[in-house]
Amino acid sequence: MRGQRIERLIRITSRFLSSPSSPISLTGLADDFSVSKTVISDDVAVIDETLQLEGFGRIVVDRGRAGGAAYVPSLSPLRRKTFLDEMVARLGQSSRRLPAGFIYYADVLFHPATVELLGLALASDFLASKPTIVMTSEVKGIPLGLSAARALGLPLALCRFRNRASDGPAVCVHYPTPAGEARAVYMGTKQLGSDDRVLIVDDFVRGGSTVAGMCQVSREFGAQIVGVGAFILADEPAKKAVSGCQSLLRLSPGRRLYISGEEAPTEPYDDDAEGLTVL
Numbered sequence: 001m002r003g004q005r006i007e008r009l010i011r012i013t014s015r016f017l018s019s020p021s022s023p024i025s026l027t028g029l030a031d032d033f034s035v036s037k038t039v040i041s042d043d044v045a046v047i048d049e050t051l052q053l054e055g056f057g058r059i060v061v062d063r064g065r066a067g068g069a070a071y072v073p074s075l076s077p078l079r080r081k082t083f084l085d086e087m088v089a090r091l092g093q094s095s096r097r098l099p100a101g102f103i104y105y106a107d108v109l110f111h112p113a114t115v116e117l118l119g120l121a122l123a124s125d126f127l128a129s130k131p132t133i134v135m136t137s138e139v140k141g142i143p144l145g146l147s148a149a150r151a152l153g154l155p156l157a158l159c160r161f162r163n164r165a166s167d168g169p170a171v172c173v174h175y176p177t178p179a180g181e182a183r184a185v186y187m188g189t190k191q192l193g194s195d196d197r198v199l200i201v202d203d204f205v206r207g208g209s210t211v212a213g214m215c216q217v218s219r220e221f222g223a224q225i226v227g228v229g230a231f232i233l234a235d236e237p238a239k240k241a242v243s244g245c246q247s248l249l250r251l252s253p254g255r256r257l258y259i260s261g262e263e264a265p266t267e268p269y270d271d272d273a274e275g276l277t278v279l
Contacts, residue, residue, distance in 0.1 A: 009043055011033075012029060012033075012044070013047050015029075016047065016071035019071070020071055020073045020151050021072055021073070021151065021153030023070045026068065044061060044069050051071070055078060056075065074127065080121055083117055088249065088257050091105055092256070105232075109144055109231070118147065118248065119143075119147025119149075119151055123149075123151035126199050131197045131226050133192065133196045133199070134149035134152065134155070134157070135192070135200050135214055135217070136159070138161065159186065159214050162184075162186065170186040173185055173216045175210075175212055185210075187220075193221065194221060196223040197224050198223045200218070200227070201229050202228075203230065203232070204232045205230040205232070205233045208242045215242055227244075227246070228245045228246065232251055233250050233251070235250055
């Protein structure tokens with residue numbers, strides 16, 4: 001009997017983890033495992049307690065007639081702080097400093113295990129906003145946007161900087177860049193609807209022109225923007241093309257990375273007179 005329950009717990013947990021933020025019928029689980037709904041409810045309570053102890057979210061149970069439950073991913077404050085501290089230390093390594101004062105971080109965003117946690121941390125900040133779709137732009141925003149969308153159980157809408165025939169009909173929006181030029185961004189008409197609640201995600205925001213372009217795309221479709229999130233947000237310039245952007249990390253005027261919400265470091269890198277620019 002004990003062995004049967006352990007197996008059932010593992011199988012139920014795997015179903016929740018494979019479909020984040022998507023409801024699973026408790027009645028259906030009871031039928032699948034040939035046990036009562038009361039037994040399944042006890043199992044779900046054990047899984048919920050364990051996930052919370054690990055700091056990776058919780059199981060939310062709908063007590064209505066449908067009797068569904070969903071795994072809602074999030075990072076506990078301690079796990080989030082530990083992970084982001086590691087990111088700051090990792091990206092601050094001297095080996096990441098490139099010629100012309102750039103920092104290399106593409107490997108972080110394109111590493112599945114790392115970007116999954118980044119997306120989970122970002123998604124945790126917008127659970128209360130109840131978005132229905134996540135929007136990002138190519139290229140480095142894609143893995144972050146996709147992992148955040150998966151954590152929220154939502155589809156991903158992608159803005160492109162050139163139209164592709166495989167995307168079908170598209171809407172084109174022009175937005176100004178910091179250099180004073182007009183740049184075009186395209187969104188397939190089948191990706192977004194007027195009743196969508198859009199969470200915009202980007203990898204790095206300095207002046208915010210790209211994010212502003214995605215906001216224009218959302219408005220062109222008549223969709224509602226419920227949040228803007230980024231991996232890294234630069235402190236300068238202070239005035240952005242968009243307001244209210246939330247980020248996991250920030251880049252100080254002294255070109256040092258630090259966790260959003262914490263005090264910005266005041267000292268610059270002493271061996272880099274030109275400062276660092278995120279790449």
